[in-house]
Amino acid sequence: MKKILLVFVSAFLLMPMMAEAKQEKNELEIQDSLKRVRLSLLKKEVDALLRVRLEKADDLEKKEAEHWRAKYKENLLTEEHQSESRGLEARYSKLSTDLGRITEELMATKTATSDFEEKASSEESSLEAFQMQVDLSIQKRLEEVPGDYPLNMEKRLLSLNSAKESLSKKNPNLIRSMQDYLDELLERHSWTYTQDLETRFSLIGNRPDVKVDRLRLGTVFLGEVAHDNGDVQALLRTGALQGKIYDWNMDLIPSLKTEVRTAVLTSKSQNEVFVPLDVLQNKTVKNTVSGEKELTAKEAFIEWFKLGGIVMYPLALAALFAILLCLERFIFLYRRGHLSKRFNKKFDALVEGQKYEEAASLCLKKETSLSLVLFSVVNRAMETRDAAEKALQEALLREQPKLEKRMALIAAIGTIAPLLGLLGTVTGIITLFTVITELGTNDARVLAGGISEALITTELGLIIAIPVMILHGLLSEKVEQVTSELYIQSTSLLNKMFPEES
Numbered sequence: 001m002k003k004i005l006l007v008f009v010s011a012f013l014l015m016p017m018m019a020e021a022k023q024e025k026n027e028l029e030i031q032d033s034l035k036r037v038r039l040s041l042l043k044k045e046v047d048a049l050l051r052v053r054l055e056k057a058d059d060l061e062k063k064e065a066e067h068w069r070a071k072y073k074e075n076l077l078t079e080e081h082q083s084e085s086r087g088l089e090a091r092y093s094k095l096s097t098d099l100g101r102i103t104e105e106l107m108a109t110k111t112a113t114s115d116f117e118e119k120a121s122s123e124e125s126s127l128e129a130f131q132m133q134v135d136l137s138i139q140k141r142l143e144e145v146p147g148d149y150p151l152n153m154e155k156r157l158l159s160l161n162s163a164k165e166s167l168s169k170k171n172p173n174l175i176r177s178m179q180d181y182l183d184e185l186l187e188r189h190s191w192t193y194t195q196d197l198e199t200r201f202s203l204i205g206n207r208p209d210v211k212v213d214r215l216r217l218g219t220v221f222l223g224e225v226a227h228d229n230g231d232v233q234a235l236l237r238t239g240a241l242q243g244k245i246y247d248w249n250m251d252l253i254p255s256l257k258t259e260v261r262t263a264v265l266t267s268k269s270q271n272e273v274f275v276p277l278d279v280l281q282n283k284t285v286k287n288t289v290s291g292e293k294e295l296t297a298k299e300a301f302i303e304w305f306k307l308g309g310i311v312m313y314p315l316a317l318a319a320l321f322a323i324l325l326c327l328e329r330f331i332f333l334y335r336r337g338h339l340s341k342r343f344n345k346k347f348d349a350l351v352e353g354q355k356y357e358e359a360a361s362l363c364l365k366k367e368t369s370l371s372l373v374l375f376s377v378v379n380r381a382m383e384t385r386d387a388a389e390k391a392l393q394e395a396l397l398r399e400q401p402k403l404e405k406r407m408a409l410i411a412a413i414g415t416i417a418p419l420l421g422l423l424g425t426v427t428g429i430i431t432l433f434t435v436i437t438e439l440g441t442n443d444a445r446v447l448a449g450g451i452s453e454a455l456i457t458t459e460l461g462l463i464i465a466i467p468v469m470i471l472h473g474l475l476s477e478k479v480e481q482v483t484s485e486l487y488i489q490s491t492s493l494l495n496k497m498f499p500e501e502s
Helices: 002-147 153-168 174-192 254-269 283-289 297-307 312-336 341-352 356-366 369-378 385-404 407-439 444-454 456-497
Strands: 195-204 207-217 221-226 232-237 246-249
Touching (some): 002 153, 153 174, 232 254, 312 407, 341 369, 369 456, 385 456, 407 444, 407 456
Antiparallel strands (some): 207 221, 221 232, 232 246
16 A cells, blocks of 8 residues: 555656656657748748749849840940941041141141242332332432422423322332433433533523523533523522522623623534633632622621521520610619719718708609618608618618619520520531432532531620620629618618617
């Protein structure tokens, strides 16, 4: 029983353990079942993944195949592109070469065109400069002809005007213009080496259409003898640098008239006759062959004055103005600055006798600067010394400007006169050299004569300035003398009238 109880107890005790073991076994079976389920699920997942992998692999193979097909197509397209590119590059290279060649040809053409345009412009400028030079030469010749040798003057002027008109047209005819210009020059030049004797109509004196015999020897001598009464005239230079240089002269000395008449009339028979004319035919020769009368002093002065030019007129006005001013100052200083000893003695006597009213009346009668200054003092005899001094100062201030009036103007005229003379000289020399440049001269006497004429204004300026400055010095000395006497006399009077306050 004990054994059964023991067994029962043991069984009772073992039952929980068995139950636990069974429970454990069940749990293990459950876990195995779960594991098998999981394993089955995992297999299914693996199978699914494999299928997916296979599908992906198939897709990848398809895509790779498509990729390679696309790559193949791309390679084909690349090869086609490269082939086309090589063809285009070849065409581009050829076109670039052609373009470079055409560009070079174009640049060469442009350079040639530029050079041609430059040459054309240069030639055109040269032609314009030459045309302008020709025009200036014609204009200068037109200005020279009126003062040139007066032979065929109208024809020469017409030829030169025709030459100038040919240049002034819209399409200038340079060749025609030069032809007319050179024809005139050649005609003028031919006269220097030729001579002729002709019968023609001329003008002698106031009688028109006088038939004369004319003899010309180059450009040195031209004489005419009238048929009706044998009047003679010769073409002589006037000696002037401007204006009419050649002029007909009938007023010849008798001996020269006879020789000219003989020269003209006997030349028909080829006889030799000496013509007493200098080759230069300047003013000195004209004076020796002309039958002019000797000028009077007045006429000589007028002629000398005209030679000085336009500046002589302001110089003459300056001289006249200076003379009037000096005369006015001398008269004024003689009247207002006169210092009379008789007046001084009488005035001093009245002041010493303290007869101030009579002294004042005496001062008012004289109306000189000294009397007016002294009056200002004696008029304050009943006042203080200060009042007298103030009146004296006012009187001196009033009188001194009156005494010195116009002195500065006289000095200015004395200074301006030589400057005006120098201006006239410079102007005359400029005119002289301008005329010499335009007309030319080989005579030193003409040049010296022109300079001497230009120096006339300087001579007159000094002639005016020297006396004016001397007169200004004399007037200034007189003013100083009068002013000093005013101060001395007024101060002496002041001390006499107010001895206690001095």
